[in-house]
Amino acid sequence: MASKLNPKTKNIEFGGAPGALAISVGLPILTIVLNQMVRPDYFIKGWFSNFEFAQLWNGIKSSRYYFTRYDLWTYYTAWHLGLAALATILPGKKMNGVELRDGTSLPYKINGIAMSAALFLILAVRWQLTQGQLPELQFLYDNHVDLCIVTILYAFLLSVYVYVTSFFPLLGKNGHNTKERILALGGNTGNPIYDWFIGRELNPRLGPLDIKLFCELRPGMLLWLLINLSCLHHQYLKTGELNNALLVVNLLQGFYIFDGILNEEGCLTMMDITTDGFGYMLAFGDLSLVPFTYSLQARYLSVSPITLTNYQLATIFGFMVTGFYIFHKSNMQKSLFRQGKLPHLNSIATKRGTKLLCDGWWAKSQHINYFGDWLISLSWCLTTWFQTPLTYYYSLYFATLLLHRQSRDEHKCREKYQESWEEYERNVPYKIVPYIY
Ligand code: NDP
Numbered sequence: 001m002a003s004k005l006n007p008k009t010k011n012i013e014f015g016g017a018p019g020a021l022a023i024s025v026g027l028p029i030l031t032i033v034l035n036q037m038v039r040p041d042y043f044i045k046g047w048f049s050n051f052e053f054a055q056l057w058n059g060i061k062s063s064r065y066y067f068t069r070y071d072l073w074t075y076y077t078a079w080h081l082g083l084a085a086l087a088t089i090l091p092g093k094k095m096n097g098v099e100l101r102d103g104t105s106l107p108y109k110i111n112g113i114a115m116s117a118a119l120f121l122i123l124a125v126r127w128q129l130t131q132g133q134l135p136e137l138q139f140l141y142d143n144h145v146d147l148c149i150v151t152i153l154y155a156f157l158l159s160v161y162v163y164v165t166s167f168f169p170l171l172g173k174n175g176h177n178t179k180e181r182i183l184a185l186g187g188n189t190g191n192p193i194y195d196w197f198i199g200r201e202l203n204p205r206l207g208p209l210d211i212k213l214f215c216e217l218r219p220g221m222l223l224w225l226l227i228n229l230s231c232l233h234h235q236y237l238k239t240g241e242l243n244n245a246l247l248v249v250n251l252l253q254g255f256y257i258f259d260g261i262l263n264e265e266g267c268l269t270m271m272d273i274t275t276d277g278f279g280y281m282l283a284f285g286d287l288s289l290v291p292f293t294y295s296l297q298a299r300y301l302s303v304s305p306i307t308l309t310n311y312q313l314a315t316i317f318g319f320m321v322t323g324f325y326i327f328h329k330s331n332m333q334k335s336l337f338r339q340g341k342l343p344h345l346n347s348i349a350t351k352r353g354t355k356l357l358c359d360g361w362w363a364k365s366q367h368i369n370y371f372g373d374w375l376i377s378l379s380w381c382l383t384t385w386f387q388t389p390l391t392y393y394y395s396l397y398f399a400t401l402l403l404h405r406q407s408r409d410e411h412k413c414r415e416k417y418q419e420s421w422e423e424y425e426r427n428v429p430y431k432i433v434p435y436i437y
Helices: 016-036 063-067 070-089 112-129 135-142 144-165 192-198 211-217 219-239 244-262 280-293 296-303 310-338 368-382 389-417 419-427
Strands: 093-096 107-110 347-349 355-357
Touching (some): 016 144, 016 192, 016 280, 016 296, 063 144, 070 112, 070 219, 112 244, 144 211, 144 280, 192 280, 211 219, 219 280, 244 296, 244 310, 244 368, 280 389, 310 355, 347 419, 368 389, 389 419
Antiparallel strands (some): 093 107
16 A cells, blocks of 8 residues: 555565565574574584484474473563563663654664663572572573574564554554554565565554564563573583683673663664564564574584683684774764764765765775674684584674675665765775775
8 A cells, every 4th residue: 555655665675575485484494403403412513524404303393382382482472571661661861763754753762771780680689599590591591492483483473463553543643644654665565475574664663662673672682692691501500610612702792782782772773773664574583583593603612612722712802803893983983973073074965965974984885884793793603613614604694684784775875865875986986895895
């Protein structure tokens, strides 16, 4: 259904509905398969020398089993709703998002610091009460693959819910004084499979809670942190010692997670929040893919621990520090520039009234921040050193994600800025990696 506020989608991605369906089935299978290859009773060694097909579904039960694991559903729903309640109740800074097509902007509550403090407090109290046993972390470790499947089903149900509610009129009124919801420009084709996958509504909300921002930063990212901790805890209970590789991957990824959560206001201007709808693609990515594939290195080290030498540690920290420096400084520079705080830097004026920065970090490549982020991903994979290429899945996947993101952003900016973007491309020819790509 097209209207002035919600034009029909013209630009179809991922090969349309067949592609969306293939990804919706394929990526969850890949997530399960990766985790099936890193289990306490079976894990890939070296270049897949011990690979066995049968192991990929060993222990996997019928769909009925997963729908009736009431304990897992109860714990996971409590986790999701508990975090949603904390996100709503805990105090935070009130901020408005970018201007929407109806001329309004949505209010957000930024309370990542209070949220992180609450989680740490709960963990510390539980550690004290259970004398370090933390049965919840043990449960998480022991039910890893089953929980992964439950989160996939949960993401499916959540995406069906937001798709269906996108057809309901708003309770209040939008900026055009009608009850029409603002749909994502990319998710209004009229094909139910495609729109469900891409996300039909731009910012689905439940009362004050913005479902998209919440899912992006809370249940998945924090579950990733807990899974990593459960691996460290498991090793500690088993050996009485803290394995240094596991400790390092926990520290590096924990730092990245908190950096993301603490800088949540930066997310308000990200493509995911400003442009993408919330559908199965984001729901699955946030709730399943992030916690269950980004934690693959920690899982691997918990079943195949290694002790890193000083040289190895220096290499890992070298990649992390360099990557984070580029990632943080470049994002910060763009943010300050857009706030008008760096007027001396060279830029290209656009017809839209905004400027494209082509100086400093942003003279090196069009997405120098992606390059920094990718170096960070490599540092995490290196914590498993060269035991198996399997744990390097993350850097490979992330490179694909960033390349796809760059091409989507390029398409958007070319349409938005036209000749100014072409001038920008002449000034800054490299897309991500300076002098290479
Ligand atoms: P960018 O931070 O590169 O932002 C792109 C947008 O910035 C463009 O659409 C345009 O927006 C504006 N822009 C582009 N070039 C310029 C310029 N030269 N000067 C001024 N404005 C410009 O991309 P993302 O939002 O995709 O990513 C943000 C961060 O999040 C990155 O560091 C990325 O690595 C990270 N990330 C991490 C993920 C993970 O899973 N770990 C996933 C995705 C991203 P406008 O229309 O406003 O002009």
